[in-house]
Amino acid sequence: MNMAITIRNIMLICNRVIVKQQTLLGRPFMSSFKLYENRKNEETLEESETIKDIDVEKIFIQPKVQEILKRIRHINMDKVFRTVTKPLSLPRYQFLTEEELQQQLEEARQKAEIKLQMPPVLKPKPSVTEILSYDPELQGLDNFKIVFTDITYGISDRQRLIVVRDTDGTLRKAKRGERHRMNQTYFPQNGRKHKLPIMFEDEHLDNLLQREKYEFVLDRACLQFEPDDPDYIKIIEKTYQHIDTTRSFNELRSTRHFGSMAFYFVVARKMDNLLLDMIQRKLISDAADLVRLYCIVHPDSDTAQQSVSEGDDLGIVKVGINKEVYSNVRPDSDTAQQSVSEGDDLGIVKIFLQYDSRKKGNLELALQTYEDMQKQRHIVEEGVKSAHGHT
Amino acid sequence: MWLKTGLKYACVFLVRLNNTNNKITIGLPSVCRYIGNVRFNDKTVISRTYLSFGSNFKSQYSIPRLWLRNNLIHFKPGSSTYGRNFGVQKFTPVLFPALHLQPYRDIHTCGILFGEEEEQVKEGDVETASSEDTENDPKDRRKVIPPETSKRYLKSKAYAETYGSEPVWTRYRRNFKGQYPPRKTRKTCIRSGKISTGNPCPICRDEYLVLHHTNTELLEQFVSPHTGQVYDANKTGLCQKKQKELIVAVEKAKDWGLITFDVPFREYDYSEYYPDIQDSKTA
Numbered sequence: 001m002n003m004a005i006t007i008r009n010i011m012l013i014c015n016r017v018i019v020k021q022q023t024l025l026g027r028p029f030m031s032s033f034k035l036y037e038n039r040k041n042e043e044t045l046e047e048s049e050t051i052k053d054i055d056v057e058k059i060f061i062q063p064k065v066q067e068i069l070k071r072i073r074h075i076n077m078d079k080v081f082r083t084v085t086k087p088l089s090l091p092r093y094q095f096l097t098e099e100e101l102q103q104q105l106e107e108a109r110q111k112a113e114i115k116l117q118m119p120p121v122l123k124p125k126p127s128v129t130e131i132l133s134y135d136p137e138l139q140g141l142d143n144f145k146i147v148f149t150d151i152t153y154g155i156s157d158r159q160r161l162i163v164v165r166d167t168d169g170t171l172r173k174a175k176r177g178e179r180h181r182m183n184q185t186y187f188p189q190n191g192r193k194h195k196l197p198i199m200f201e202d203e204h205l206d207n208l209l210q211r212e213k214y215e216f217v218l219d220r221a222c223l224q225f226e227p228d229d230p231d232y233i234k235i236i237e238k239t240y241q242h243i244d245t246t247r248s249f250n251e252l253r254s255t256r257h258f259g260s261m262a263f264y265f266v267v268a269r270k271m272d273n274l275l276l277d278m279i280q281r282k283l284i285s286d287a288a289d290l291v292r293l294y295c296i297v298h299p300d301s302d303t304a305q306q307s308v309s310e311g312d313d314l315g316i317v318k319v320g321i322n323k324e325v326y327s328n329v330r331p332d333s334d335t336a337q338q339s340v341s342e343g344d345d346l347g348i349v350k351i352f353l354q355y356d357s358r359k360k361g362n363l364e365l366a367l368q369t370y371e372d373m374q375k376q377r378h379i380v381e382e383g384v385k386s387a388h389g390h391t
Numbered sequence: 392m393w394l395k396t397g398l399k400y401a402c403v404f405l406v407r408l409n410n411t412n413n414k415i416t417i418g419l420p421s422v423c424r425y426i427g428n429v430r431f432n433d434k435t436v437i438s439r440t441y442l443s444f445g446s447n448f449k450s451q452y453s454i455p456r457l458w459l460r461n462n463l464i465h466f467k468p469g470s471s472t473y474g475r476n477f478g479v480q481k482f483t484p485v486l487f488p489a490l491h492l493q494p495y496r497d498i499h500t501c502g503i504l505f506g507e508e509e510e511q512v513k514e515g516d517v518e519t520a521s522s523e524d525t526e527n528d529p530k531d532r533r534k535v536i537p538p539e540t541s542k543r544y545l546k547s548k549a550y551a552e553t554y555g556s557e558p559v560w561t562r563y564r565r566n567f568k569g570q571y572p573p574r575k576t577r578k579t580c581i582r583s584g585k586i587s588t589g590n591p592c593p594i595c596r597d598e599y600l601v602l603h604h605t606n607t608e609l610l611e612q613f614v615s616p617h618t619g620q621v622y623d624a625n626k627t628g629l630c631q632k633k634q635k636e637l638i639v640a641v642e643k644a645k646d647w648g649l650i651t652f653d654v655p656f657r658e659y660d661y662s663e664y665y666p667d668i669q670d671s672k673t674a
Contacts, residue, residue: 117659
C-alpha cells in the first residue's frame with residue numbers, strides 16, 4: 001500500500017509491452033543470448049562455485065585489499081592520459097612555475113585515480129521479481145503488460161522504481177531486462193545500447209579476444225551491464241581466462257580492470273601465471289602483495305597459516321632469504337634497506353611457492369633467475385663502489 | 392567444322408549459334424587459335440587488320456543466321472588435313488570477306504560447333520548476344536559483388552596501383568557550378584542498375600568497393616582517427632545513398648566488435664553497490 005501512495009505522488013509514464021511480440025527490432029531481446037544458461041564449461045562452473053563460497057563483496061571493499069589492488073595496478077601516466085578520440089579542440093599552452101607545475105601534476109594524479117576507479121566486484125544476482133499485489137479482477141483487461149517507471153530526477157538507475165502490471169493482473173517489480181530497457185529509454189547513457197551488442201555473443205567475443213582487444217571488451221561490458229549481472233560476470237571471467245592463457249597481463253596494467261582481474265585470479269586460485277609475470281618483470285613487491293591478498297582472501301590456506309606462524313602480521317615475514325646476498329651488506333646502506341624489505345617480499349613469495357602454488361617449477365625457476373641477477377647486480381655495484389674509492 | 396576443298400579464299404570464323412534468337416555470334420580468340428593450327432603457304436599474309444577487324448566484329452555484329460549459312464566455312468579441329476588443302480593466298484580485310492567465297496548449300500550448322508575445346512577459351516570472349524550488350528557496359532552495376540571479393544581487392548595490386556595508400560575518397564573532386572559546393576551531395580549515382588552520372592562518387596565508381604560491416608579496411612578509411620566519427624559526405628564526396636550505407640555498416644561493425652573505439656567512461660558510485668562504506672568514489 002505504501003508503494004501505491006508513492007506511485008500516486010510522483011510523475012509516471014506508462015509503457016505498453018505487447019505480450020506476444022516480445023521482440024525488439026526483429027531480434028528477441030536477450031533470448032538468443034544464453035550465456036547464463038549454457039554453463040557447460042566445467043572450469044568456469046568450478047570457479048563460480050568458489051566465488052559463491054567466498055563473500056567477494058565484503059572482501060573486495062576492505063581498505064587493505066583496495067590498497068593492495070591499487071599498488072599492484074600502478075599508474076602509468078602515459079597510458080592513462082593517452083590520446084583518445086574526442087571532438088577536436090585547440091591545444092592549450094601554459095607557463096607555470098615549479099610549484100604550479102607540481103600542483104598540476106598532483107591534480108593529474110587525482111584525475112588518474114578517478115579514471116582508474118575499479119569496477120565493483122559483486123556476486124552474480126539472478127533476476128528475482130518481487131510481487132507487489134495480486135489483482136485477478138484486472139485480467140483480460142488488455143492484451144499487453146504495462147510498465148510504470150518512476151522518472152523523478154535525482155534517483156539512481158538501481159534504486160529507480162519500475163513495476164509491471166501483467167496481463168493476469170499481477171503487479172510486480174520489473175526484471176533485470178525490463179529495468180535495463182526502461183532506464184536506457186528515459187535516462188540514456190552514452191554508449192550503452194538497448195539491445196545487447198552482438199559482440200558479446202560467444203563467437204564474436206572469441207574473435208575479439210583472439211585479437212587481444214581486452215580493454216575494449218571490458219570497458220564496453222562495464223558500460224552495458226550492471227556489475228551484479230550474471231551475464232556480465234560470465235563475460236569478464238571469460239576475458240580474464242583468455243588473458244591468463246595468453247599471459248598478456250601487461251595489457252591491463254595501469255587500467256581500471258587490473259585490480260578486478262587480480263582479485264578474480266586470487267579468489268579462483270589461478271594466480272600462478274600472474275605471479276610469474278610479476279617476477280619476470282622484477283616486480284617482487286607486487287608479487288608479495290598478491291600473496292598477501294591471497295592470505296586475506298583464503299585465510300585458512302597453508303600459506304596464510306605459515307606466514308602468521310612465523311611471527312608477524314600478514315605483511316612481513318623473514319624467512320628463506322638468500323644469506324649470501326645479504327651477509328656482507330652494510331645495514332644502513334640503501335641496498336641493505338631495500339634488500340631487507342625485498343627479503344620479506346621474497347620470503348612470503350617463497351612460502352606461497354612451497355605450499356599453495358600450482359606451477360611450482362616455473363615459479364621457482366623464475367625466482368632463481370631473479371635472485372641470480374640480483375646477486376650479479378650487487379657484485380657489480382660493490383665492484384664499482386670500490387673502484388671509485390668507497391669501500 | 393570441316394574444311395571444304397578447292398577454295399581460294401577463306402575466312403576463319405568460329406561461330407556459335409544461339410538457338411533462341413537465331414543469331415550467330417562470332418568470336419575472336421578461337422579464330423586466332425585455329426589460324427595458328429592451320430598451315431598456310433608462304434605467300435599467305437594474315438594481316439593484323441584482320442585481327443582488329445575481328446575484335447570489332449565480336450560484340451557489335453550479330454550476323455543473321457540465314458545469311459551466314461550460305462557463306463560459311465567449317466573447320467575440323469585438330470585435323471591434319473586442313474593445312475594442305477587450304478590455299479589461302481590473301482586476305483582482304485573487308486567487313487564480310489565471306490562474300491568472296493563460293494556458296495555452299497549443304498552446310499551444316501549445329502548448336503555445339505565448339506564443344507569442350509571452346510571452353511578453354513578465356514571466359515567472356517565468346518558470349519551470347521543478349522548478355523553481351525549489357526554486361527560489358529561499364530556503367531552497369533547490377534552484378535552484386537560479395538564482400539569477400541572486396542576484401543581481396545583491397546589487398547590486391549590493382550587497388551594499390553589505383554589508390555596507393557591514400558583513402559579512396561582523397562583524389563575525388565565533385566563537379567558543381569560556382570565556388571561553393573551544394574550542401575548535400577547527389578542523392579544517388581546509380582539508377583535502374585546503371586551509373587547515371589558522369590562523375591560517380593568514390594564508392595559507386597569502383598564496383599569492387601563494397602560497403603559491408605566485415606569490410607573494415609574500407610570502412611575505416613571513412614572514419615576520422617582523431618574524433619572517431621564518420622566523415623561528412625561533403626568531405627568524402629559520397630552520394631547520399633552510399634553515405635547512409637556507410638553509416639549503417641560502421642554502426643554494425645562497431646556492434647559486432649569488428650571496429651574498436653574508445654568507450655565512454657562509466658563512473659561508479661560505490662555506495663550503491665556496497666552500502667556499508669562511507670566514501671562513495673573509493674573504498
